[in-house]
Amino acid sequence: xxxxxxxxxxLGVGCRLSDHRRGQELDRDALLTRSAKRAxxxxxxxxxxxxxIVIAARDPLQIVVxxxxxxxxxxVAVLVNPAIVAGERQRxxxxxxxxxxxxxxxxxxxxxxxxLEPLHLNEPALILMTSGTTGVPKGVTLTLEALLARVGSNRxxxxxxxxxxxxxxxxxxxxxxxxxxxxxxxxxxxxVTLWPSPTLGELARLGTVMDETKTxxxxxxxxxxxxxxRLSPPPKTPPTQVHVGSEALSLELWQGIADWAGTHNVLxxxxxxxxxxxxxGARLDQTDGSTGFVGKPWLGDIAVLDDVGSVQSLGTGEVxxxxxxxxxxxxxxxxxxxxAFHDGWLRTGDIGQLDARGLTLKGRLKSQINRAGVKILAxxxxxxxxxxxxxxxxxxxxxxxxxxxEAVGAAVVLQPGAMITPESLRDWCRDxxxxxxxxxxxxxxxxxxxxDRGKLMRNATRDLxxxxx
Numbered sequence: 001x002x003x004x005x006x007x008x009x010x011l012g013v014g015c016r017l018s019d020h021r022r023g024q025e026l027d028r029d030a031l032l033t034r035s036a037k038r039a040x041x042x043x044x045x046x047x048x049x050x051x052x053i054v055i056a057a058r059d060p061l062q063i064v065v066x067x068x069x070x071x072x073x074x075x076v077a078v079l080v081n082p083a084i085v086a087g088e089r090q091r092x093x094x095x096x097x098x099x100x101x102x103x104x105x106x107x108x109x110x111x112x113x114x115x116l117e118p119l120h121l122n123e124p125a126l127i128l129m130t131s132g133t134t135g136v137p138k139g140v141t142l143t144l145e146a147l148l149a150r151v152g153s154n155r156x157x158x159x160x161x162x163x164x165x166x167x168x169x170x171x172x173x174x175x176x177x178x179x180x181x182x183x184x185x186x187x188x189x190x191x192v193t194l195w196p197s198p199t200l201g202e203l204a205r206l207g208t209v210m211d212e213t214k215t216x217x218x219x220x221x222x223x224x225x226x227x228x229x230r231l232s233p234p235p236k237t238p239p240t241q242v243h244v245g246s247e248a249l250s251l252e253l254w255q256g257i258a259d260w261a262g263t264h265n266v267l268x269x270x271x272x273x274x275x276x277x278x279x280x281g282a283r284l285d286q287t288d289g290s291t292g293f294v295g296k297p298w299l300g301d302i303a304v305l306d307d308v309g310s311v312q313s314l315g316t317g318e319v320x321x322x323x324x325x326x327x328x329x330x331x332x333x334x335x336x337x338x339x340a341f342h343d344g345w346l347r348t349g350d351i352g353q354l355d356a357r358g359l360t361l362k363g364r365l366k367s368q369i370n371r372a373g374v375k376i377l378a379x380x381x382x383x384x385x386x387x388x389x390x391x392x393x394x395x396x397x398x399x400x401x402x403x404x405x406e407a408v409g410a411a412v413v414l415q416p417g418a419m420i421t422p423e424s425l426r427d428w429c430r431d432x433x434x435x436x437x438x439x440x441x442x443x444x445x446x447x448x449x450x451x452d453r454g455k456l457m458r459n460a461t462r463d464l465x466x467x468x469x
Contacts, residue, residue: 003032003036003072003118004071004072004118004119006118006121006144006148007068007071007072007118007119007144008032009148009187010068010147010148010151010183010186010187011028011031011032011068011186011187012028012186012187012188012189012190013028013189014028014189015027015028015031015185015186015187015188015189015190015191015192016028016190016191016192017031017061017064017182017186017191017192017194018191018192018193018194019059019060019061019194020167020193020194020195020209020213021195022059022061024061026061026065031064031065031068032068034065035065035066035068035069035072036069036072037069038065038066038069039068039069039070039072039073039114039116040073040114040116041069042069042070042073042075042100042102043073043114043116044114045099045100047073047075047099047100048099049074049075049117050074050075050076050123050124051075051076051098051099051100052075052076052078052096052097052098052099052127052331053066053070053075053076053077053078053098053099053100053101053102054078054080054092054093054096054098054100054101054102055067055070055077055078055079055080055102055103055173056080056081056082056084056089056101056102056103057082057102057103058082058103060168060172060194060196061194062103063079063172063173064172064182066102067079067126067178070125071118071119071125071144072116072118072119073116073118074116074117074118074119074123075119076123076124076125076126076127077125077126077127078092078096078098078126078127078129078139079126079127079128079129079172079173079178080092080129080173081171081173081452082103082173083452088137089101091137092129092137095129095137095138095139095331095332096127096139096331096332097332119144120144121143121144121145121148122143122144122145123143123144124141124142124143124328124331125142125143125144125147126141126142126147127139127140127141127142127331128140128142128173128175128273130273138330138331138333138336139330139331139332139333140175140273140274140327140330140331141327141328141329141330141331142276142327142328143328145324146276146324146325146326146327146328147179147183147276147325149276149299149323149324149325150179150275150276150277150278150299150325151179151183151184151187152187153278153298153299153325154179154180154184154277154278154298155184155187155188156298157281157298158184158217158241159241160188160189160190161216161240162216162217162240162241163184163185163188163190163216163217164188164190164191164216164217165190165191165193165213165214165215165216165217166181166182166185166190166191166192166193166215166216166217166218167193167195167209167210167213167215167217167218168181168182168192168193168194168195168196168218169181169195169196169197169198169218169219169220169224170196170197170219170220170221170224170454171196171197171452172194172196175271175273175276175277176219176221176245176246176271176277177196179276179277180219180243180245180271180277180278181217181218181219182194184277185217190217193213193215195209197454200227200231203224203227203228203231203232204231204232205232206228206231206232206235207232207233207234207235207236208232208233208235210235210237210239211235211236211237214237215235215239216239216240216241217239217240217241217242217243218239218242218243219242219243219244219245219269220243220244221244221245221246221247221454221455222244222246222247222248222249222250222253223247223393223450223454223456224454225244225253225256225257225260226253226392226393228260229256229257229260230416234260234261234262235261235262238261238262238263239261239263240263240265241263241265241266241267242257242258242261242263242265242266242267243266243267243269243278243281244257244266244267244268244269245268245269245270245271245278245281246271246454246455247455247456248291248292248361248363248379248382248383249268249291249292250291250382250383250386250387251284251287251289251291252386252387253386254266254268254284255284258284264283264284264285265283266283266284267281267282267283268281268282268283268284268292268293268294269281269294270294270359270361272348273327274326274327274340274346274348275321275323275325275326275327275346275348276325276326276327277325278298279294279297279298279299279302279321280294280295280296280297280298280358280359281294281295281298282294282295282358288357290360291383292352292360292361292362292379293357293358293359293360293361294358294359294360294361295357295358295359296357296358296359297321297323297359299323299324299325300321300322300323300324300325300326301321301322301323302319302320302321302322302354302359303319303320303322303345303354304316304317304318304319304320304352304353304354305317305318305320305342305345305347309342311342311343311345312354313354314354314355314356315353315354316351316352316353316354316362317351317352318347318348318349318350318351318352318365319348319350319351319352319354319359319361320342320345320346320347320348321345321346321348322344322345322346326346327340327346349364349365349366350362350363350364350365351363351364351365351368351377362377362379362380363377363378363379363380364377364378364379367379367396367397367458369381369396369397369398369406369407369408370398370405370406371401371404371405371406371407371408371436374436376408376436376437377396378395378396378397378398378458379396380396380433380437381394381396381408381410381433381437381439382394382395382396382410384429384432384433384437385410385412385425385429385439385442387432388420388425388428389415390414390415390418390419390420390425391412391413391414391415391418391425392412392413392414392415393412393413393448394410394411394412394413395410395411395412395448395456395458395461395462396408396409396410396439396458397409397410397411397458397459397461397462398462399440399441399462399466401440407440407441408436408437408438408439408440409439409440409441409442409443409462409465409466410439410441410442410443411442411443411444411445411448411461411462411464411465412425412442412443412444412445413444413445413446413447413448414444422441422442422443422444425442426438426439426442443465445461445464445465448461449461449464
């Protein structure tokens with residue numbers, strides 16, 4: 001069966017895909033063959049062009065096989081966490097009107113003779129679910145053209161030499177993990193070793209696994225790197241490039257990752273599901289000491305929306321993006337799709353400062369705390385608290401207040417063996433930040449609440465502290 005050249009371009013010559021836990025491996029020919037059989041099987045299930053297929057395999061190799069099978073069969077892949085429960089499954093199915101739910105138990109066709117009409121460039125190819133599944137899930141819709149644009153941009157800025165051997169530690173159903181650490185190196189002809197969501201016990205061997213797999217590239221969220229620094233000895237051979245993204249990165253952790261990895265080629269990355277992965281990134285030596293610096297965009301244009309609703313090329317406001325790698329919208333939700341854009345620009349929901357050097361992220365609009373009219377970003381509170389030597393991680397959030405409307409709350413996870421009290425921390429904060437940003441209440445927790453992608457859930461952490469969940 002002949003493969004569509006656009007889809008085949010995402011599998012560079014010589015690429016390989018390995019499952020570190022199971023010891024299984026697929027080279028390019030095997031991946032194409034298995035995907036072709038799976039594509040034929042999908043059409044045998046009476047799937048019609050444009051139907052949505054939910055991919056819920058636990059086997060990371062199978063997820064990639066199913067992904068390419070959907071595209072070759074002219075179907076739209078919907079990626080979800082395979083651990084979701086029945087109620088979540090029903091909500092995803094309803095939100096996407098999915099035709100089929102596939103996992104490891106579904107079969108492959110014995111033939112590849114069925115005529116296939118692969119997806120066209122401008123057709124929906126991938127739906128990534130965001131905002132969790134506790135309410136009505138939103139499906140960010142990306143075309144094959146957007147995916148190719150983002151993967152091409154990633155390769156151009158990372159360099160194929162750095163993508164020779166990638167250790168993929170993020171969930172496969174997560175855009176950061178799928179597009180950044182699987183599709184990008186595969187398109188570069190690299191060898192991707194799948195090791196999604198290592199347990200704490202596995203993380204103790206991270207440096208060893210990197211040496212065993214001769215890792216040249218990997219990317220993780222800040223919480224992953226905090227645990228790695230604490231649990232694992234560093235690799236003997238430094239990787240070529242390291243990315244950190246999906247959450248705010250403190251300067252202290254940024255430097256700590258560089259020291260652990262043995263390279264200063266550690267980039268603070270900016271990206272969204274809606275932009276099909278990384279918008280841009282910057283190295284530690286490119287900052288001027290400002291937390292949140294991510295530099296200039298790798299693809300397309302960037303601007304900010306000021307307080308009066310005008311698009312500005314410089315200044316502070318909501319970050320706006322425009323490129324070939326931006327989503328077409330939210331699946332089957334015209335109002336949400338319309339609200340996501342401003343005059344053709346994607347509204348990111350992030351607050352940033354844009355100058356001649358590039359973009360510095362300040363926080364999220366939704367994380368603003370309004371204390372008697374004064375706006376305080378949760379990220380500002382977190383970064384301040386994480387400068388304290390006894391604090392490993394911090395979460396900032398708003399608390400209801402009868403006088404000021406909202407007050408600043410925070411929860412911290414302490415460094416091993418630390419004994420500091422909340423009162424002592426508040427006293428320390430008074431010398432570090434303006435008075436209105438000093439937390440009214442600080443709680444000490446064993447761990448913060450995170451979602452299945454490792455992202456901090458501030459409101460859920462607040463509810464845990466206050467007992468209002």
